[in-house]
Amino acid sequence: xxxxxxxxxxxxxxxxxxxxxxxxxxxxxxxxxxxxxDRDYWDGDRKVGYGGFRYDGRWRIVAExxxxxxxxxxxxxxxxxxxxxxxxxxEFTQVVPGVEVAGLDVSAYALAHxxxxxxxxxxxxxxxxxxYPDRSFDFVLSINxxxxxxxxxxxxxxxxxxxxxxxxxxLCVESYRNEVEKANLLYWQLTCEAFNxxxxxxxxxxxxxxxxxxxxxxxx
Numbered sequence: 001x002x003x004x005x006x007x008x009x010x011x012x013x014x015x016x017x018x019x020x021x022x023x024x025x026x027x028x029x030x031x032x033x034x035x036x037x038d039r040d041y042w043d044g045d046r047k048v049g050y051g052g053f054r055y056d057g058r059w060r061i062v063a064e065x066x067x068x069x070x071x072x073x074x075x076x077x078x079x080x081x082x083x084x085x086x087x088x089x090x091e092f093t094q095v096v097p098g099v100e101v102a103g104l105d106v107s108a109y110a111l112a113h114x115x116x117x118x119x120x121x122x123x124x125x126x127x128x129x130x131x132y133p134d135r136s137f138d139f140v141l142s143i144n145x146x147x148x149x150x151x152x153x154x155x156x157x158x159x160x161x162x163x164x165x166x167x168x169x170x171l172c173v174e175s176y177r178n179e180v181e182k183a184n185l186l187y188w189q190l191t192c193e194a195f196n197x198x199x200x201x202x203x204x205x206x207x208x209x210x211x212x213x214x215x216x217x218x219x220x
Contacts, residue, residue, distance in 0.1 A: 001205065002213045003198075004069070006062050007143065007172050011217050013058065018219070021047075022187040034190035037107035041190075042085070049190065055087050055115060063091035066141070070168035074098025076138040079164065081127050081157075082106075082145025083114070089122075090115040102137070104130065128156035135166035144217060147173040147194045154194050158208035169212025175201060177218060184219035 025047045033048040034041045041049035072078070072092070076099050080089050083103030092099055103122040105111055111122045125131055127145060140161050149157055161169055174189065175198050176182040185195070196204065198216060205214065 001211055004170065004213045004215050006065050006069075006170070007215055007217060009061060010058055016184075016188055016219065018184045018187040031190050037191075038109045042107070042110055042113070053085055053110075055085070055090075059088045060091045060095070063088060063095045066139075066170065067092065067096050070139050070170075072096045072099060072139055076100070076167075077102070077136065078139045079104070079130075079132065079137040079141070081130065081140065081142040081161065082148075083122060084110045086111075086114040086118045086122055088141075088143065089118045093118065102132070126153070126157075128153040128160060130160045130164050132164045134163055136164055138167040140165040140167075140169045140212070142171040144172055144174065146171060147175075147196075148191045150193045154204065155208055158204060158210045161212065162208070162210050165212065169210075170214065171210075171212065172215040172217060173201060175216040175218060181218050181220060188219055 030048045042053045045051060074097060078089065078092055078099055078101045080086065080103045083089055083105050084107070086103045089101045089103050092101055101118055101121050103118065104125045104127070105122070106124070106126055108124055111124055114122055123131060127142065127149065142161060146154055146157055161171065174185060174192055175196060176185050177197065185192070201214065
């Protein structure tokens with residue numbers, strides 16, 4: 001298991017006003033709307049989500065780096081748990097022609113508005129009960145999803161990632177290393193349920209037998 005950074009180049013492209021975020025709308029109201037994971041969250045007002053989650057090619061470099069690191073090749077099967085609109089899965093098909101992709105997300109809206117080219121390979125479902133056989137994917141990834149689960153679902157989801165993978169695995173979750181990052185995370189997040197330091201995430205990995213790699217998003 002290794003700590004790897006594939007995501008910071010994307011994460012740091014966004015400028016965040018943490019105090020503005022927490023003051024512009026009552027936090028409980030914003031979170032309640034966001035946790036529906038419908039149009040408001042993906043393509044509605046920035047106060048309650050992404051403010052318009054549209055394809056712009058920024059995930060290409062992430063796919064390139066992951067493909068190179070894990071040695072992905074034509075014929076390999078890739079699963080993205082929490083794929084959203086599946087922009088990253090689409091990039092994998094462009095970076096490594098001939099790969100087979102599958103995506104799962106809890107949001108029916110995101111899947112209906114996913115990248116058209118990969119939409120047929122997407123499934124609505126939950127991370128804690130993946131509808132795939134054991135060891136059926138050569139690479140399993142989950143980006144900014146598992147921190148949205150309460151502890152009893154997080155435990156099951158980590159075990160599920162391990163179960164369905166037969167090769168490389170990578171997940172990225174939100175975390176904090178100090179009180180400043182903790183406050184910024186609390187101010188910015190809308191859907192997070194698992195608030196853990198890197199050391200606490202390491203405990204979760206040991207607890208569930210997750211052997212893949214991991215990365216963190218910090219709100220500095």
